[in-house]
Amino acid sequence: MREEDVLKEECGVFGIYNNDSREDSGRIVYYGLFSLQHRGQESCGIAVMDDITVKQYKDMGLVPDVFNNEILDKLTGSIAIGHVRYSTAGGSIVQNAQPLVSRYLKGALAISHNGNLVNAHKLREQFENEGFIFQTSIDSEVIATIIARERVRQPSVEDAVSKMMEIVEGAYSLLVMSPKKLIACRDPHGFRPLCIGKLDNSYVVASESCALDAVGATFVRDVEPGEIVVIEETGIRSITTHCNKYNSSLCIFEFIYFARPDSRIDGMSVYEARKRAGRQLAKEHPVEGDIVIGVPDSGLVAAIGYAEESGIPYGMGLIKNRYIGRTFISPTQSKREDGVRVKLNALRENVEGKRVIMIDDSIVRGTTIKRLVKILRSAGAKEIHMRVTAPPFLWPCYYGTDVPSRDKLVAVNHSVEEIAKMSGLDSLGYLGLENLTNIAKGCKCNFCDSCFSGKYPTQIEIQNEEENINEVEIRKSPKFKIC
CATH class of the missing domain: 3.40.50.2020 (Rossmann fold)
Known part of the structure; x- marks a missing residue:
């Protein structure tokens, strides 16, 4: 059946900073992704940081079809991130599967992204005019490019992520893996969910709380809109520079369709x-x-x-x-x-x-x-x-x-x-x-209902590929009310 009348579930992300057994990192992410399979069935992947080396495996297909014991045995390391994907931007090909791994002046970097940027086309065009080369057709590579560029200029990877958040617009719940840190961030509007869990002495981050349950982790809290969470050997810390900028706009369709019924999102079942x-x-x-x-x-x-x-x-x-x-x-x-x-x-x-x-x-x-x-x-x-x-x-x-x-x-x-x-x-x-x-009364965030109301929380750049023109519709975001 070709499901032309069914909405697709964007993507799901899962990551771990493993302070217990680095041998288990790939498997823990595997089980996390398996529980998030409903958010994307086209492709999946896992990337693991083993000291300064990134080991990665990704392919088209469902999680249990792509991975087996032989592959998972090789995915060992202290930090790991994973991704399940449905293509909302970019084609359904293995080159667009995530996590995206970049190697640059400062070493290796990997990202997993759930969401969609509204200014990706403009940014990509700008970078290409400056001589940048893109290997994929997805907006997530624009995020990776900005972080890598800014990391060369900034003292830390979290500062580079913060600079990226000043440039991109739209929806992103994002995991960034560097040689020594796992960073999680959520766009200032909070369009897509992201939560933190504790597994023994380790921390995990996931799109939905059902993935925490799947690996035996205890729910800690949701990542706030605009927040950057840094997880490293010494523990976990938060950067709130980009919080409280806008009225939060969690996608209401998470509650209607996307999320699993056994998940809690921003305080609501x-x-x-x-x-x-x-x-x-x-x-x-x-x-x-x-x-x-x-x-x-x-x-x-x-x-x-x-x-x-x-x-x-x-x-x-x-x-x-x-x-x-x-x-x-x-x-x-x-x-x-x-x-x-x-x-x-x-x-x-x-x-x-x-x-x-x-x-x-x-x-x-x-x-x-x-x-x-x-x-x-x-x-x-x-x-x-x-x-x-x-x-x-x-x-x-x-x-x-x-x-x-x-x-x-x-x-x-x-x-x-x-x-x-x-x-x-x-x-x-x-x-x-x-x-x-x-229906989500009691949720600590406000909602985006633009697909029903036509009221968009951000400026929208509409790319008309047939006529090769850009139409821009501006709907200013209200000032922050509830984060």
Whole structure:
């Protein structure tokens, strides 16, 4: 199945400064990446610092397919970082896989980056005009180039990272590995999550807290927007020069779809946020039904919330084939249609003759809904009412989420009623934009909802490749409120 109507999960990063057993560093990162696989399925990699030598392995594919015991046995060292990737900027090729390793005047440097820069094109063009050579097509290499350049001028790698943060704009939760330090930083808006854990005498850093659990680490805290965390042999310290510059803007879709339900992000449980979204949908869009079902996987928890609020029983209505990855591709359109049935199948015993309320996280192009409705109708569903735990997508995202251009978003050109009719639904309801941020009430950060509202927290540079022009839309960031 070619998943044209499904959002992709940007990337995931994991790192460790190992004060216990350098022999285990590669394996610990492996298990961390395995738990972050939902954030990227195209490529993965691990880089380890062994004194002044960087050992690295990366390839296209899933974590358990790329790595084996023989490879992991060689990935030993005191510091290690890893990455799982879905390409939001740059092509899906092994050259663009991360971590990115650079060798320059001061030695070796490796980075793992989650997010997307909004001024990468302009910076890259500037560097190329100055004679710099780029080996990849990803914006992460722009970050690596700036850090390497500034490290030659600055007394420490953390000072170089701080200078980089003055130059780049956009979303980045970043791990930087130098011969003696592991550095973690989060952009001043805090678009993407990043947290710190303690594993015996070692420190780990990960995109989500579920990765800390996977390696047996204890959650310490989240990295604050704009913060630089330096981990070295003597311990851990924080640089807050870039904190409190802006109103924080954590991507609200982390709670709706991207993050695993067993993660906590900036003080808020993803599971509770999704259940709250389902409860809110039941209040906004009540409908009579016999069963509430969720579309696996991100719709399941919200369906529980909808059922609890409405009093309508929750049940399994769609069964997912766990052995088909998100990259499963069929050669023809007709086979792609069949692929939906291979990946998802209706549980006839639960839906036949019933009024089904189906909960999902989003509607992008509108193609997947038609296929789901067809599956449920074939299984005998009497009525199908769909409820969505997000508002309609009306604008593209420039911060690392693969929301397509406006002309491909079904909600831009069609009303809710038209989408329902086109999809074969009996009714359709979206979560109201005015209630969106209430689902993560209690989170210590504010949110970015630009893909729904069109209000971008930063200046956006839109590159039109066909006409070779740049359109710049300026939306000034509000002053800092909550960090």
